[in-house]
Amino acid sequence: xxxxxxxxxxxxxxxxxxxxxxxxxxxxxxxxxxxxxxxxxxxxxxxxxxxxxxxxxxxxxxxxxxxxxxxxxxxxxxxxxxxxxxxxxxxxxxxxx
Amino acid sequence: xxxxxxxxxxxxxxxxxxxxxxxxxxxxxxxxxxxxxxxxxxxxxxxxxxxxxxxxxxxxxxxxxxxxxxxxxxxxxxxxxxxxxxxxxxxxxxxxxxxxxxxxxxxxxxxxxxxxxxxxxxxxxxxxxxxxxxxxxxxxxxxxxxxxxxxxxxxxxxxxxxxxxxxxxxxxxxxxxxxxxxxxxxxxxxxxxxxxxxxxxxxxxxxxxxxxxxxxxxxxxxxxxxxxxxxxxxxxxxxxxxxxxxxxxxxxxxxxxxxxxxxxxxxxxxxxxxxxxxxxxxxxxxxxxxxxxxxxxxxxxxxxxxxxxxxxxxxxxxxxxxxxxxxxxxxxxxxxxxxxxxxxxxxxxxxxxxxxxxxxxxxxxxxxxxxxxxxxxxxxxxxxxxxxxxx
Amino acid sequence: xxxxxxxxxxxxxxxxxxxxxxxxxxxxxxxxxxxxxxxxxxxxxxxxxxxxxxxxxxxxxxxxxxxxxxxxxxxxxxxxxxxxxxxxxxxxxxxxxxxxxxxxxxxxxxxxxxxxxxxxxxxxxxxxxxxxxxxxxxxxxxxxxxxxxxxxxxxxxxxxxxxxxxxxxxxxxxxxxxxxxxxxxxxxxxxxxxxxxxxxxxxxxxxxxxxxxxxxxxxxxxxxxxxxxxxxxxxxxxxxxxxxxxxxxxxxxxxxxxxxxxxxxxxxxxxxxxxxxxxxxxxxxxxxxxxxxxxxxxxxxxxxxxxxx
Numbered sequence: 001x002x003x004x005x006x007x008x009x010x011x012x013x014x015x016x017x018x019x020x021x022x023x024x025x026x027x028x029x030x031x032x033x034x035x036x037x038x039x040x041x042x043x044x045x046x047x048x049x050x051x052x053x054x055x056x057x058x059x060x061x062x063x064x065x066x067x068x069x070x071x072x073x074x075x076x077x078x079x080x081x082x083x084x085x086x087x088x089x090x091x092x093x094x095x096x097x
Numbered sequence: 098x099x100x101x102x103x104x105x106x107x108x109x110x111x112x113x114x115x116x117x118x119x120x121x122x123x124x125x126x127x128x129x130x131x132x133x134x135x136x137x138x139x140x141x142x143x144x145x146x147x148x149x150x151x152x153x154x155x156x157x158x159x160x161x162x163x164x165x166x167x168x169x170x171x172x173x174x175x176x177x178x179x180x181x182x183x184x185x186x187x188x189x190x191x192x193x194x195x196x197x198x199x200x201x202x203x204x205x206x207x208x209x210x211x212x213x214x215x216x217x218x219x220x221x222x223x224x225x226x227x228x229x230x231x232x233x234x235x236x237x238x239x240x241x242x243x244x245x246x247x248x249x250x251x252x253x254x255x256x257x258x259x260x261x262x263x264x265x266x267x268x269x270x271x272x273x274x275x276x277x278x279x280x281x282x283x284x285x286x287x288x289x290x291x292x293x294x295x296x297x298x299x300x301x302x303x304x305x306x307x308x309x310x311x312x313x314x315x316x317x318x319x320x321x322x323x324x325x326x327x328x329x330x331x332x333x334x335x336x337x338x339x340x341x342x343x344x345x346x347x348x349x350x351x352x353x354x355x356x357x358x359x360x361x362x363x364x365x366x367x368x369x370x371x372x373x374x375x376x377x378x379x380x381x382x383x384x385x386x387x388x389x390x391x392x393x394x395x396x397x398x399x400x401x402x403x404x405x406x407x408x409x410x411x412x413x414x415x416x417x418x419x420x421x422x423x424x425x426x427x428x429x430x431x432x433x434x435x436x437x438x439x440x441x442x443x444x445x446x447x448x449x450x451x452x453x454x455x456x457x458x459x460x461x462x463x464x465x466x467x468x469x470x471x472x473x474x475x476x477x478x479x480x481x482x483x484x485x486x487x488x
Numbered sequence: 489x490x491x492x493x494x495x496x497x498x499x500x501x502x503x504x505x506x507x508x509x510x511x512x513x514x515x516x517x518x519x520x521x522x523x524x525x526x527x528x529x530x531x532x533x534x535x536x537x538x539x540x541x542x543x544x545x546x547x548x549x550x551x552x553x554x555x556x557x558x559x560x561x562x563x564x565x566x567x568x569x570x571x572x573x574x575x576x577x578x579x580x581x582x583x584x585x586x587x588x589x590x591x592x593x594x595x596x597x598x599x600x601x602x603x604x605x606x607x608x609x610x611x612x613x614x615x616x617x618x619x620x621x622x623x624x625x626x627x628x629x630x631x632x633x634x635x636x637x638x639x640x641x642x643x644x645x646x647x648x649x650x651x652x653x654x655x656x657x658x659x660x661x662x663x664x665x666x667x668x669x670x671x672x673x674x675x676x677x678x679x680x681x682x683x684x685x686x687x688x689x690x691x692x693x694x695x696x697x698x699x700x701x702x703x704x705x706x707x708x709x710x711x712x713x714x715x716x717x718x719x720x721x722x723x724x725x726x727x728x729x730x731x732x733x734x735x736x737x738x739x740x741x742x743x744x745x746x747x748x749x750x751x752x753x754x755x756x757x758x759x760x761x762x763x764x765x766x767x768x769x770x771x772x773x774x775x776x777x778x779x780x781x782x783x784x785x786x787x788x789x790x791x792x793x794x795x796x797x
Contacts (some may be wrong), residue, residue, distance in 0.1 A: 003549035009316035009323070014257060014295050015196040016317050021235040021554040022506030024545065029508055046497025052686050053723050055518020057507040074507040077516035078712075079720030094718075120578040123571060147582065154612030158567035159607065164560050165535060165571025171579055173571075191560055290584065297556040297572060299531045299587050304551035306559035308543050447554035 031058060033077030035092040041067035043089035050081035050090065101277045106237040106269050107132035109276040110176075110202055110262075113244035115146045116281040117288060120171035121160035123151040127181040128214040129266035132202040134176055154179075156181035160188035160199075167197035167259075168305055170293040170440075172200055172248065175199065178266055179206035179213075182220045186227070192259045193228030194308055196295070198251035199259040200244065205366065205417075206266035207453040210284040215454025216266035217418035218366065221394075222427040228321060230260040231360035235369040237274030240264050242345060244286055244309055245279065249335045252291045256328045263394075263415075265367030267454055279343060287342055329396050349393035350387060350401040359389030360466050361406055361443075363414045365391045365428060368450065368457050372415070375462030386466050391428070406432075411444040413469035416481070417451050425449075425481035444473040449480035454486055499690060500526045508610040509552040510544040514719025516709035516726065517541050517620040517625055519683040524623060524707075527693035532557060533572055537601035540711075541625055561686040563605040565597035566613035566622060573618045578687035592697050593620035599640035600630045603664045614702045621696045621703045624666060627711035635714040639664040642734075643781075644774055646766040647714070657774065658766075664779070670704035671740045677701075679739040682708040684726035688748060692739055708735045714764030728760040732779075733786040738793075745792045757782055763769070 003018060004011065014021060037050075044067040051059040051068060056073035059068050070081075083092040104112075110133050114122075122141070124134045140146040151166075153159045156177050167173045175186060182203060192199055200419045203221055207213040221231065234240045243262045251260040264270060295303060309317060332349070336442060340346035354376055357362055364372045369390040379386040389405060389412075391398070406412050416426025424430040429447035436442035446469045461484050472479050511518045515539055525532070534557040536542045542559050545552035560568045573593045579585035595613075598604050602624040610622060618760035629647045637647040641659045646652050650659040671678045677699045681689040689707075696703035697789040710726050712719040729735040730749050734757060736751035757779035761767040770778075 005310065005549050006312050007316055007549070009319040012313070012320050015194070015305060016307060016309065016313075016548060017295055018546070018549055018551040019309050020551070021302040021304075023550040024508030024510075024552040025506045027508035027510075027550060029510070032513070045591060052496045052499065053519055053683070055511060055722075056509070057503055057514050057522065057523075072332055072508075076513045078722070079718075080514055080519075080722055083720045084723050120582070120584075121571065121574045123574070147578070149578045151570055151574050153567065153570070153615065154608060154615070157563070157610055158570070158609050161560055161564035161567035161573070162571030165558065165568035165573075166575035167571075168558050168568075168571045169533070169575035169579070170585065171571075171575035174574075186566065187561055195560070214568060296586075297533050297558055299533065299591060300583070301586075302554060302556045304546050304553055304557045307546040307548045307551060308559075309548050313548055420796075 006096055019067055028073055029076050030073045035077040035079060035080050036075055036095055037070050037074065037079070037090045038093050039067065039069050040089045041065055043087045044068055045087045045089070047086060049084050049086065053080050053084050055080070098324050100280070101275055103273055103275050104237070105132060105271060105273050105452060106240050106264065107235045107271065108136050109241040109278070110179065110244060111136035111140065111239045112278055113138050114174050116253040116284060117172065117244060117248050119148050119174045121166035121173045122371045123153050123159045123166065124175045125153050125154070125156045125159045125177065125181060127178050129206060129216070129270045130176045130178045130202070132270065133202060135205070138205065144444065153355070156185040157188060160185035160192060163196065163199045164188060164192050164197055167199050168297050170291065170296040170298070172291045173199045176202040176204065178204040179208055179220045181210060182224060186224055189224055189227045189229065196257040197259055198257050198291070199421055200247045200251055200262065201259065202262045202264065204266040205271045206265050208311055213453040216268050217452045217454070221261065221263050222418040222420070225395065225427065228258070228325060230332070231263060231393070232261065233365045233392055233394055234265045235269070235367050235390060237276040237457065238345070239347070240269065241276050241278065242339065242343070242347070246339055248336055250289050250328065250332050253331050254294050256324065256331050257294060258325065258328055263366065269367040285342070285416050287338065326396050332393060347392060349398040350405055351390040351392055352405055353388040353390070355387035355389060355405055355469060357385060361387045361412045361471050362391055362462060363389045363410045363432065365394065366417065368415070368417070371457055371459055372462050375459040378402070378459060379463060379466060384466065397431055397435070401405050402432060403439060406443055409443045411446060411469045411473035413446045413448055413465045415448050415450050415465065419449055429481065446479065448471045449481055449483045457484070461485065492617050498540065499686065502526070504528070504554045506531060506552045506554060508550070510547065511540065512713045512719070514712045514722045516627060516683060516711060519722070520625060520707050520709045523683055523686055523689050524693055525555070527690045528592050528594055528697055531587065531589060532594050534558070534571040535565050535593065535595045536711035537597035537606055539561040539601055540627070541596055541598065545634055555581065562601055562671060563609055565595040565601055565606055565609070567609040569595035569620045569622070570613045570616065570618045571591050575622050595620060597621045597624060598631070599624060599626040599628060600638045603639045603666050605664050612675065614670060614704070617701050619701055623708045624704070625709050626707060627709050627714060629714050631711050631714045633721060640666070644767060644770050644778055646769065652769040660768065667704065667740065671743065674743070675702040675704060676742055677703040677739070680706045680708065680735065680737050682726040682730060682737065684723045684730065685737060688737060709765060710715050714766070717763055721763055725760065728755065731755045732757045732760040733782045734760050736786050737787055738788055744797060745789060747789050747793050754783060754786065
């Protein structure tokens with residue numbers, strides 16, 4: 001259960017501790033992106049480098065094809081994956097909406 | 098069975114810490130606390146105390162290590178004075194807001210400059226706002242007893258606040274007094290093992306000490322205030338239990354000859370002994386003088402003080418610290434605040450005594466009582482007077 | 489193309505550092521912390537100093553940490569870690585700690601919290617020989633408070649408190665050698681790592697974790713925001729730092745150095761500096777002078793290794 005960011009004083013945990021490990025996962029850092037990586041699954045070598053180098057754990061693997069793709073909920077659009085991809089399978093494109 | 102021993106008060110303190118079976122001690126030596134930590138070092142070295150003694154490289158690290166240790170669920174002890182307390186001050190405020198039940202013995206000593214190793218209350222007064230529970234003790238016996246009381250109060254799940262036991266540097270730490278030592282076996286279940294409510298433990302991960310936001314900081318401070326005030330009820334409970342088991346009954350405000358007193362001297366800490374002797378003497382001379390010793394400074398016993406002091410004509414508050422450019426002695430300004438807005442307040446006179454170990458004699462307290470009686474006649478509030486100042 | 493990195497599946501999949509943290513785009517810490525936590529595993533307690541890592545991962549009411557974590561103050565990563573280590577030692581000995589197995593204590597601090605304000609605490613903890621891993625997240629300035637210089641800021645680099653101007657080249661002093669300072673304490677393990685070499689990094693962190701006693705790992709963690717760098721260049725710039733000799737990768741095991749990455753020929757330093765606008769004001773002369781020093785320092789490491797100490 002996510003703790004409220006505007007709690008009543010009685011609702012605070014002792015010492016203001018945060019009890020839900022990894023609760024930043026509820027925060028959509030994907031809203032920050034002005035560019036997103038688009039992966040060509042044909043060129044993807046399934047090496048996993050984009051996954052290794054993503055600071056925001058925004059790379060997911062298609063279980064069927066094995067190719068990697070973006071997790072738009074977290075991707076901030078930094079472009080590291082596009083630059084590091086050894087087969088140039090990833091291109092950064094502007095977010096249009 | 099209890100033993101009555103003549104011993105240096107520092108050692109009486111260490112004995113109690115040993116009997117509390119602390120898990121981690123993290124301390125840096127500073128006069129006049131050195132005997133406390135040296136004795137504890139020896140106890141650990143001899144195997145009499147099963148604890149980790151972290152020989153930190155500064156007081157700041159001492160308190161930080163205590164925070165880490167307490168957060169991991171250990172019963173933690175440290176001790177410091179003066180400059181050391183100021184150096185660790187940053188972390189002192191953090192410890193209380195993180196609700197870590199650390200017990201610290203402060204051998205009250207004056208703050209530089211000029212450098213002084215001698216006792217007064219300026220170090221603890223500079224940390225009044227830190228959110229710690231603060232006891233002031235005035236005898237070897239009460240020093241020994243309050244270590245157990247401090248742990249019991251601090252670690253209570255309804256409290257979980259770090260606690261300071263303040264004892265005057267040199268005037269208490271280095272004197273030899275008769276102390277009835279409580280043996281570990283006699284403690285019984287007065288002090289159960291520490292059962293942490295929040296703990297750093299891989300089986301149940303938590304994040305301690307997150308960054309706050311303007312949206313919730315006010316609520317955090319309110320929660321802190323509430324728990325600080327609520328601790329008074331538990332402190333009284335613990336004192337009562339202690340009294341039942343060991344026969345020594347402590348109160349937040351101790352009174353001596355106050356029932357019909359027209360002049361009441363208010364003191365805190367080790368000089369209370371001399372004050373008591375002075376009041377004894379003045380009573381024999383037929384003077385209606387009484388003494389109030391404040392044992393609990395935080396949370397401040399305002400209600401008790403109003404009740405006890407209101408009947409008197411004048412109270413003479415003795416401070417062992419000055420707040421420059423302010424309303425005088427810190428203790429006096431707190432007592433004045435306690436009375437503000439209440440009718441029937443006595444005349445409050447402020448005296449500064451015993452700065453940096455300056456001797457305070459029975460005659461000084463007699464002089465204070467006389468001066469207080471003169472001041473009340475003039476009715477106008479007067480600025481504080483420094484006892485023994487050479488002008 | 490770096491064939492060494494084709495084995496991504498050899499890294500543990502579990503993430504002990506969660507997404508949704510507020511680090512900048514392309515933050516080196518994001519990559520570094522993931523790798524560090526993969527090496528450390530779930531039975532870790534983290535003592536974190538104030539800084540970018542702490543603020544972006546733990547603003548109430550959320551936390552990125554899936555392991556127990558504590559933050560006390562800026563200069564206290566090592567001293568708090570000392571307290572935790574001692575407490576667990578005592579509590580496990582007395583049979584009062586819920587976790588019975590060995591717990592890894594990890595202290596995390598930035599270059600400010602390590603080389604400057606946290607130096608005393610670190611030195612004390614290393615001297616006392618606590619069993620813990622200390623990781624310095626070096627982004628070469630006090631980034632969290634707005635890119636102010638630290639003693640880890642390299643010579644000639646721009647920062648807000650060492651700006652370049654008519655009377656200043658930028659940072660006037662050379663980068664403090666923290667790995668050497670820590671090694672001088674006689675601790676069993678010291679290493680330098682960077683996320684551009686992820687397997688080397690995880691390997692060294694595992695070694696640091698296994699060793700009994702203090703281990704110091706210095707992480708070169710690029711900051712696109714503070715270095716005025718394209719955020720997609722984080723990994724590439726770290727790679728260039730190693731390949732130009734600006735940040736050599738080595739480990740010191742019981743006082744003996746082993747240089748773990750030896751480029752056949754060091755690339756010209758300008759390749760590393762050009763993409764970073766914090767160096768844009770330097771003249772060719774300046775770059776030459778810095779390169780001379782970088783290469784001489786690198787040669788010293790190789791010489792030490794050759795001579796066996």
